[in-house]
Amino acid sequence: MDALRDGFAGMDGPGVQRLERHACFGGFQDVYRHRSGALDCDMTVGVYFPPRAAVAPCPVLYWLSGLTCTEQNFITKAGAQRYAAGHGLVLVAPDTSPRGDGVADEDRYDLGKGAGFYVDATQAPWSRHYRMHDYVARELPAWIESHPAVAGDARAISGHSMGGHGALVMALRNPGRYRSVSAFSPIVAPSRVPWGELAFATYFGADRAAWREWDASELVAAAAERLPLLVDQGDADEFLATQLRPDLLREACAAAGHPLTLRMQPGYDHSYYFISSFIGEHVAWHAAALRA
């Protein structure tokens, strides 16, 4: 704790502003604002440094949040810091879309700001800022992993709902980039459910062929790497049958021979109470892959 308090600078640097710092489980929960070239706007990111980061570089677990969220939801509600402290993992939780006055938006919760869907949009006006895939896969880790407290060669990814889709697609599109991937309540087949159809039609246009490259249930068929997928899904989730459809991922993985552990959790809903109940198991699972 003293090493952290007295000597640990976090991610400060040119163009980076530290908005928050809180001691937490012997480490620090920070929030930063930095300039993103990929998104052409400022972005906020939560970064948790475990106590071990004061003495040795630590691997990173990236977390992608769901519709309407910012970087705050995961860092205030999931309770993941306790487990990250124990395993010596850095947690990185970015905002869910580009933000700012000049960023295209719609007056609804499932499109535009807070609903970036972790894709690189091709349709105007979205294509200028909505490049969350490029940001999460390339720009964000290049910045985070340049820090001496962060191990540059070991990263994992997870997320919830829209962010669960994001985590699966990030891993499937970028073979070799992640040691492990997991998801809570993910949108596994966005091309075939209302949330995804609206977002993809908006960000990519009407040609559904282009959508396949951003749909986990399509990507598993041709995945260059058989990275095992860990998915937890509550069976009392209000979006289960209409938007999430884990059955479609199960079918696609079975057809492709892609390893999947899909756990239907009885009684659990779509909330952070569900995430908090199982995030410890996910962090332990990622830690095992990252330390291997």
Next chain:
Amino acid sequence: MDALRDGFAGMDGPGVQRLERHACFGGFQDVYRHRSGALDCDMTVGVYFPPRAAVAPCPVLYWLSGLTCTEQNFITKAGAQRYAAGHGLVLVAPDTSPRGDGVADEDRYDLGKGAGFYVDATQAPWSRHYRMHDYVARELPAWIESHPAVAGDARAISGHSMGGHGALVMALRNPGRYRSVSAFSPIVAPSRVPWGELAFATYFGADRAAWREWDASELVAAAAERLPLLVDQGDADEFLATQLRPDLLREACAAAGHPLTLRMQPGYDHSYYFISSFIGEHVAWHAAALRA
């Protein structure tokens, strides 16, 4: 989990409305609205039932939150359910003041709604609704502990900031009522700090003699029961020197021979990141007293 999901009714009953139910660590995080006679208004209360509550009555840890909070802050941010599930404790977290259109208020964060200070006000217009001590010490437990899943003879209390003051005063004013008491960042001497002086002058009037009965640092001198006090306080807390003053409790306990464990936690601030880091130790400490 199946026992809980299929057979566990929670606190439903006449005059009680269940607003939320979420599976959480094998139990349920519920939120209720009920009519309070003590406060003459409807109140919302968070109740966490651990898995063990499906098969045996469980003792209760009451939690009192701080200024500006509702029942939501503790149940969404503290991460206490994990520990309560492990120890088989019910967690009860009420709102921090009376609410509603007819309830007196001021347009500031530290007086009126969200700032009940867990006292029974004597000055109009506050005396009509602001009776949080009566509610927390008598009416709330009478309701909660009438439920068959709740053990009626074993209760503990804790809280944060204004709620830390509330927990200490509840225990000191009601000897024999609590098996254990603890506090995070409590206002230990409200008669001698700005938050407390304003609230007490408003709720009790200018006569400071009346304030002493609601001030933990005064109450320890004549406490009829030497219940040990456990207090955690961050040394980077922005309110430490002006509002919290744990030194005044230390002096009072030393003078009175009242047992106090005051832990100054290096680097921690006033936030729920601090509470979440140590709530596990508090829950374990209360569980040991409740199961003794």
